[in-house]
Amino acid sequence: MTPAPLTFPEVDLRVIAPALALTVTGLVLMLADLLPPRHRKDHLGLLGLAGVVVALLLSLTMWGTDVQGFRSMVALDGYALFFNLVIGYATGLVLLSSLDYVGRQGAESGEFYVLVLFAAVGMVLMAQATDLIIVFLGLEIMSISLYVLAGFFRTRLESGEAAMKYFLLGAFASGFLLYGIALIFGVTGSTNLARVGAAVAGGAAGDPMLLIGLGLLLVGFGFKISSVPFHMWASDVYQGAPTAVTALIATGSKAAAFAALGRVLLEAVRVADLDWTGLLWVLSVLSMTLGNVVALAQQNLKRMLAYSSIAHGGYVLVGLVAGGPLGNASVLFYLLAYSFTTAGAFGALVLLERSGREAVELGDLGGLAARHPLLALALSILLLSLIGIPPTAGFVGKLYLFGSAVQAGHIWLAVIGVLNSAIAAYYYLRLIVFMYMREAADGPPTVAVPSVAGSLALVVSVWGVVQLGVLPAPLLSLAQAAVSPLLR
Numbered sequence: 401m402t403p404a405p406l407t408f409p410e411v412d413l414r415v416i417a418p419a420l421a422l423t424v425t426g427l428v429l430m431l432a433d434l435l436p437p438r439h440r441k442d443h444l445g446l447l448g449l450a451g452v453v454v455a456l457l458l459s460l461t462m463w464g465t466d467v468q469g470f471r472s473m474v475a476l477d478g479y480a481l482f483f484n485l486v487i488g489y490a491t492g493l494v495l496l497s498s499l500d501y502v503g504r505q506g507a508e509s510g511e512f513y514v515l516v517l518f519a520a521v522g523m524v525l526m527a528q529a530t531d532l533i534i535v536f537l538g539l540e541i542m543s544i545s546l547y548v549l550a551g552f553f554r555t556r557l558e559s560g561e562a563a564m565k566y567f568l569l570g571a572f573a574s575g576f577l578l579y580g581i582a583l584i585f586g587v588t589g590s591t592n593l594a595r596v597g598a599a600v601a602g603g604a605a606g607d608p609m610l611l612i613g614l615g616l617l618l619v620g621f622g623f624k625i626s627s628v629p630f631h632m633w634a635s636d637v638y639q640g641a642p643t644a645v646t647a648l649i650a651t652g653s654k655a656a657a658f659a660a661l662g663r664v665l666l667e668a669v670r671v672a673d674l675d676w677t678g679l680l681w682v683l684s685v686l687s688m689t690l691g692n693v694v695a696l697a698q699q700n701l702k703r704m705l706a707y708s709s710i711a712h713g714g715y716v717l718v719g720l721v722a723g724g725p726l727g728n729a730s731v732l733f734y735l736l737a738y739s740f741t742t743a744g745a746f747g748a749l750v751l752l753e754r755s756g757r758e759a760v761e762l763g764d765l766g767g768l769a770a771r772h773p774l775l776a777l778a779l780s781i782l783l784l785s786l787i788g789i790p791p792t793a794g795f796v797g798k799l800y801l802f803g804s805a806v807q808a809g810h811i812w813l814a815v816i817g818v819l820n821s822a823i824a825a826y827y828y829l830r831l832i833v834f835m836y837m838r839e840a841a842d843g844p845p846t847v848a849v850p851s852v853a854g855s856l857a858l859v860v861s862v863w864g865v866v867q868l869g870v871l872p873a874p875l876l877s878l879a880q881a882a883v884s885p886l887l888r
Contacts, residue, residue, distance in 0.1 A: 413471030413729065415476045417462070418455040418484050419524040425451025426517040428523045433510030440660060441510045445499045445853075448513040452492045452520070459484040466885065472592060478882035484526035486736045489864070490651035492519040493743040496857035498644040501750045505553060505642065512552060519545035519648065523656035527605075528668070530619075532581045532591040535660045539577070539624070542656060542797035543570050550641040561703040566878025569633045571625065577620025583613030584740030593667040614669065618679070621664075624657035627687040638706035643758060646702060647746035650709045651739040658716055662728065665720060667888040680721045681813060688820040689705075697829050699762045701749060704827060705742070708786065711824060712738055718801045718810075718817055725880050725887060727804035732879035734801055737793035737868050741785045744861025748779040751854050765831060766838040771852065775824055776835045778862050783828045783863045788821050793868035 413420060427450075429444050437443075461482045466477045495516060500510050522542025547570065551563025585591050587610040589600035604610055622630035638646045669676055691711030698704035709747040716738075719731035750766075752759035752775075759765070767775035785792035796819060802814040868875060 412467070412469045414462075415467060416528070416560060417476075418488075418505040419521050419528070421455040421458055422517050422521045422524065425454070426514050426521070429510060429514045429517065433514070439595055440501050440503070441508050441513070442503070444510045444513045445495050445502075448517050449492055450494045451517060452488055452495065455520075455524075456485065456488040456492070459488065462471045465780065465823060469532060472594070473534050474525070474528045475530045475631065477885060478878075479659075479663065479886060480524075480544045480881060481527040482732050482882040483655060483735075484730075485522045486519055486739050487527065487652050489736070490648065490655065490739045490743055491516060491523075493740075493747060493857045493861060494644055494648045494652070496604070496853045496860075497743075497747040497750045499853040501644050501854070502642070504753075509552075512549070513553075514825075515549050516648065519549070520652060520745060523652050526656040527659035529660060530593050530663070532584065532596075532664075535664070536574075536578060536581060537597075538656070539620075539660070540574065542653060543574065546645070546653060549645040550637055550646070551871045552642055552645065556640075558640035559642070560640075562637045565633055566637045566641075572622050573623035573630070576616045576623075578624075580613045580616030580618075580620065583609050583616065586615065593664060596668040597670070598738045599820065614676075614700060617664065621657055621661045622683065625654055626710050627663070627683050627717065628690050631687070631690075631710045634710060635703045635706040638709070639702045639760075643702065643746055643750050643760070646705075647743050647750075649703065650742050650746065654709070654713065655735045658731065662720065662731060663886065666728070666883075670723075675793070677721050677723070677805070680717050682812065684714045684717035684721060684830055685816055687711060687717065688817060689714075691710050692820050692823040692827075695813055696823070698827070701760045701765075701831070704762075708824065708827075711820060712742075712786075714820070715798065715817060717802055718813055720804050721810055721813060722801075722804035722808040724804065725884060726800065727808060728887070729876060729879035730797070730800035730804050733872070733876050733884060734797035736875065737785070737797040737865070738834065739783050740861050740864035740868070741792075741794060744858055744865065745779065745781045747857045747861060748775060748782070748855060751775065751858070761832060762831070762879055765834040768835040773856070778858050780832050780835065781862055782865060783831055785869070787825045787828045791866070791869040792871070796869055796872040801873075 418742030425448060425664045429448055432444060432447060462476065463481055468475045495513065498512065502508055519542050522545065524752055525541065526535060529538055547563055547567045548567050555564035574788060582590060584596060586603050587595045587607045619630065626634040688711050691707045695704050695707035698707060716731055716734055719727045719734065749760055785794035788798040790795045792798050802817050805814040
């Protein structure tokens with residue numbers, strides 16, 4: 401008897417169109433890097449930026465799409481498209497800030513822009529993943545690119561130290577995540593989130609191996625979002641990595657990790673009779689409190705923003721604890737606001753130098769307002785947004801997050817969040833005091849190069865922060881529309 405011919409399902413590449421656009425652009429950059437000019441690579445950064453814009457336009461034109469592909473392992477829905485916007489904006493701002501920065505630091509190389517794009521590919525895949533295998537695949541594509549980028553300044557000891565710490569601890573976290581996926585597969589017989597959710601609803605939630613698997617999964621995600629107690633890598637990596645790379649780690653990678661974590665919780669865990677909100681409640685409080693308290697003592701601005709990032713991860717966890725349409729939509733809105741704000745803050749640091757080195761110490765900001773008033777004003781607006789002062793995006797984002805927690809009955813969590821925001825105001829306002837009311841001992845910092853690209857990135861960041869603060873309703877509505885199908 402003749403065996404039936406093998407058949408393969410039709411592969412619809414439109415499902416991964418944004419990721420495909422970034423991948424093709426990265427490959428084109430690798431080829432273009434072989435062509436002259438050999439010493440200036442700004443054109444590669446501009447080409448990479450064009451690829452990011454194409455991916456953003458594809459995401460916008462596909463808005464309202466809700467399809468799955470590759471055996472239901474990847475989804476192109478409102479949730480993924482919203483995170484594509486967050487990741488695209490973060491990547492674009494990082495590329496803009498890097499155009500002059502990389503060459504100025506003596507590390508001009510086309511590989512930098514290629515790695516940034518491939519990191520963005522991994523981030524997009526994590527946001528679209530409806531299967532734990534794709535989550536892991538996207539995580540590794542993103543992580544390997546970021547490990548190399550963290551050590552891109554090969555002649556600097558602190559950059560090599562940052563890359564080594566990030567790689568070793570990240571490898572351990574990936575091992576925990578992969579082992580958790582294996583245990584979940586052993587209990588439910590699938591790595592597809594919808595099938596895992598069906599198995600959990602059917603009684604698999606009582607299996608202790610599933611609980612262990614979910615716990616290991618949370619360890620892996622906790623590392624990527626730098627939540628306490630998985631945060632120890634953040635301060636050293638943020639300080640040692642190139643400032644533009646630090647911006648990408650703080651924004652795009654954090655957004656991608658929250659995207660994957662949120663989809664896992666909504667599609668696979670929400671139906672289980674498990675008190676996972678209690679665990680996230682504890683992680684949120686620990687992250688907010690430790691991040692803000694330790695940030696008070698920091699004199700290095702990149703380390704301060706690292707602990708600030710830990711605290712902001714705790715704020716985002718408030719929305720996951722609250723759940724529901726408002727809580728989950730607030731997570732999406734806050735991550736967009738945080739990406740604009742943090743990318744802008746690091747973009748301001750990219751522009752500053754003192755005596756041929758990066759001006760990243762607190763004392764380096766003394767006299768900045770007198771020497772560069774517009775830059776000081778832009779940085780002040782971004783810092784006020786990180787505090788949560790109206791009418792900035794940070795204020796509206798925290799209002800939505802804490803409001804959703806109150807509506808869900810987590811009043812004490814909201815109170816702790818507000819108190820932590822008050823603590824954070826001290827170290828953010830201290831930077832503004834130094835810019836406007838202090839003088840540096842050896843003169844004010846200087847803007848290293850009149851960078852059109854860096855200035856444009858800063859202008860876009862400030863515009864996003866103000867726009868989302870003054871007119872937040874349309875973006876919140878889009879965020880609610882994006883999460884509502886996952887809550888059915």
